[in-house]
Amino acid sequence: MNSTIDFKDNDDLAFFGKVNASISHELKNILAIISEAAGLLQDLTDMAAKGQKIELEMLTTCSQDIVEEIQRGFATIKQMNTFSHSIDEPVKKVNLADVVDLMIALSKFLSFACTVRFDPLPEEPAVVSTCAFRLQNLIYRALVFAYESTGPDGQIGVAIHPQPNGGAQITFSGCGSNKAGKFASDKTKKIAASIGVDIREARDLQGFELIVPENAEAVSQH
Amino acid sequence: MKVLLVDDEKKFATMLAKRLALRGIDIDYVYTGDDAIAKAGTQSYDAAVLDVKMPGIGGIELERKLKELDPCLKIIFLTGHGSKTDFETGSAEAACYLAKPIQIDELIKILREVIG
Numbered sequence: 001m002n003s004t005i006d007f008k009d010n011d012d013l014a015f016f017g018k019v020n021a022s023i024s025h026e027l028k029n030i031l032a033i034i035s036e037a038a039g040l041l042q043d044l045t046d047m048a049a050k051g052q053k054i055e056l057e058m059l060t061t062c063s064q065d066i067v068e069e070i071q072r073g074f075a076t077i078k079q080m081n082t083f084s085h086s087i088d089e090p091v092k093k094v095n096l097a098d099v100v101d102l103m104i105a106l107s108k109f110l111s112f113a114c115t116v117r118f119d120p121l122p123e124e125p126a127v128v129s130t131c132a133f134r135l136q137n138l139i140y141r142a143l144v145f146a147y148e149s150t151g152p153d154g155q156i157g158v159a160i161h162p163q164p165n166g167g168a169q170i171t172f173s174g175c176g177s178n179k180a181g182k183f184a185s186d187k188t189k190k191i192a193a194s195i196g197v198d199i200r201e202a203r204d205l206q207g208f209e210l211i212v213p214e215n216a217e218a219v220s221q222h
Numbered sequence: 223m224k225v226l227l228v229d230d231e232k233k234f235a236t237m238l239a240k241r242l243a244l245r246g247i248d249i250d251y252v253y254t255g256d257d258a259i260a261k262a263g264t265q266s267y268d269a270a271v272l273d274v275k276m277p278g279i280g281g282i283e284l285e286r287k288l289k290e291l292d293p294c295l296k297i298i299f300l301t302g303h304g305s306k307t308d309f310e311t312g313s314a315e316a317a318c319y320l321a322k323p324i325q326i327d328e329l330i331k332i333l334r335e336v337i338g
Contacts, residue, residue, distance in 0.1 A: 035323035
């Protein structure tokens with residue numbers, strides 16, 4: 001094995017790893033809550049067995065917490081599954097609202113994530129043919145940039161506007177006036193270029209836009 | 223033994239605190255670094271159990287701020303991560319790192335060891 005291979009230099013692999021590490025962290029948090037709830041139920045059972053008085057409300061709360069966390073776990077695993085399968089096809093038709101929604105959900109696991117207001121979806125779904133995985137990487141990077149710009153107490157807006165000639169515009173607003181034009185790094189621009197996405201500053205929105213073509217041109221290696 | 227627990231996962235913090243209290247630990251719990259600093263400013267603790275990753279003030283930064291208030295305070299970190307790398311990038315001064323989900327008996331044993 002060549003020990004000099006640095007997988008972090010592969011943007012695609014690095015993104016896949018980063019998101020999966022973040023999901024695993026979320027799942028551990030969920031399991032930690034279930035573990036504590038189960039432990040507390042055991043404590044209460046032991047107390048009852050010894051004839052000690054226990055609060056019934058605590059039993060109810062523990063049971064509810066377990067049910068809620070299992071649902072949270074299922075939702076997280078569903079998101080992980082959708083994300084993992086995004087690499088199945090190099091180019092495919094995707095509904096942009098679904099992609100943005102998934103990236104918002106996955107990026108919310110980051111400790112510095114702020115509130116995201118995802119504006120009502122367009123009546124007509126914005127469907128594009130693209131490399132779903134790279135588009136996810138780009139949107140995730142856009143969200144991380146926005147979170148870092150506003151801080152965890154801030155709020156950003158994300159909206160999708162279908163374009164008359166096909167394709168769509170995804171706007172990220174509320175990043176702060178001094179940050180609006182700073183997206184994106186050379187690496188991010190390279191990812192955008194590989195799927196034909198144009199990045200534009202949206203100074204009036206204190207943010208930026210991703211112009212996503214209806215059909216991404218040839219997905220190049222970078 | 224008086225302990226401050228800080229974790230932004232509210233359900234986790236609430237239940238762990240209840241379980242520690244049932245085992246005779248005098249425990250306060252809060253969900254943010256800011257609230258932890260406020261608590262530590264008004265009360266004295268033997269140890270603080272801190273989640274590493276929290277919105278706002280994270281565990282590592284919080285350790286520094288709490289130590290400014292009380293240099294003798296013992297710190298135990300909780301983390302949702304579990305790799306050796308995650309532990310190595312943290313504080314060198316922390317008494318211990320525990321990966322979630324935790325074993326409550328192990329946490330109490332460590333608390334007793336570090337507080338002495």
